[in-house]
Amino acid sequence: MTIVTDLTSRKADTAAPLIDPLADRWSPRAFDPAAVVETETLRTILEAARWAPSANNSQPWRFIVARRGTAAFTKLHDAMAGFNQAWADSAAVLIANLAETVDAEGRERPWARYDLGQAVAHLTVQAQHEGLHTHQMGGFDAKAIHDAFDLADSLEVVSITTIGALGDVDRLPEVLREREVAPRQRKTLDEFVTVGE
Ligand SMILES: Cc1cc2nc3c(=O)[nH]c(=O)nc-3n(C[C@H](O)[C@H](O)[C@H](O)COP(=O)(O)O)c2cc1C
Numbered sequence: 585m586t587i588v589t590d591l592t593s594r595k596a597d598t599a600a601p602l603i604d605p606l607a608d609r610w611s612p613r614a615f616d617p618a619a620v621v622e623t624e625t626l627r628t629i630l631e632a633a634r635w636a637p638s639a640n641n642s643q644p645w646r647f648i649v650a651r652r653g654t655a656a657f658t659k660l661h662d663a664m665a666g667f668n669q670a671w672a673d674s675a676a677v678l679i680a681n682l683a684e685t686v687d688a689e690g691r692e693r694p695w696a697r698y699d700l701g702q703a704v705a706h707l708t709v710q711a712q713h714e715g716l717h718t719h720q721m722g723g724f725d726a727k728a729i730h731d732a733f734d735l736a737d738s739l740e741v742v743s744i745t746t747i748g749a750l751g752d753v754d755r756l757p758e759v760l761r762e763r764e765v766a767p768r769q770r771k772t773l774d775e776f777v778t779v780g781e
Pocket of ligand 1: 609610719722724
């Protein structure tokens with residue numbers, strides 16, 4: 585018998601109150617393979633990234649956006665590690681997150697990856713607010729993506745974000761299903777915060 589598990593809420597058990605999109609965000613692997621993200625919604629999500637802070641307002645993030653069913657989606661999916669390929673094909677959108685680590689004058693941008701991370705964080709929170717889910721990944725061949733999209737040397741492929749609507753967890757392979765329903769865990773605040781005196 586298939587046990588259908590309701591994962592519509594994996595809300596964080598927080599030690600202090602958070603705004604809903606932060607408490608509600610989690611990274612599913614079970615995406616609805618039929619769901620489509622409206623163009624206006626996608627635009628809103630990317631607009632959230634646009635307004636992220638960055639060192640010297642350099643805005644060193646670049647995004648390659650690929651909808652399911654496009655050649656660009658296939659290129660990104662092909663470059664993923666097998667353990668990510670196994671679930672990410674159901675996402676409605678894949679976004680390759682790139683950092684421009686060298687500016688137009690050839691100077692290093694030490695905070696480019698940090699700035700990209702903030703932009704992606706903005707994007708994920710906005711996506712959650714739009715009723716969607718995101719799942720970031722580092723398990724892919726960055727060089728394969730660099731080559732497939734013929735990217736400039738100044739660009740580094742740092743991560744991929746999957747975006748979509750929540751799907752049926754019971755359609756996942758058993759090993760992934762187990763991870764999907766496992767309790768969510770975090771360090772306590774005391775473990776990573778030092779209050780200076
Ligand atoms: C930079 C980065 C790389 C990640 N790489 C992968 C990955 O390759 N595969 C995967 O399934 N999840 C990946 N994740 C998702 C994390 O495992 C997940 O965010 C973490 O376990 C916390 O779970 P939550 O997002 O549901 O709170 C990655 C997340 C980040 C931010």
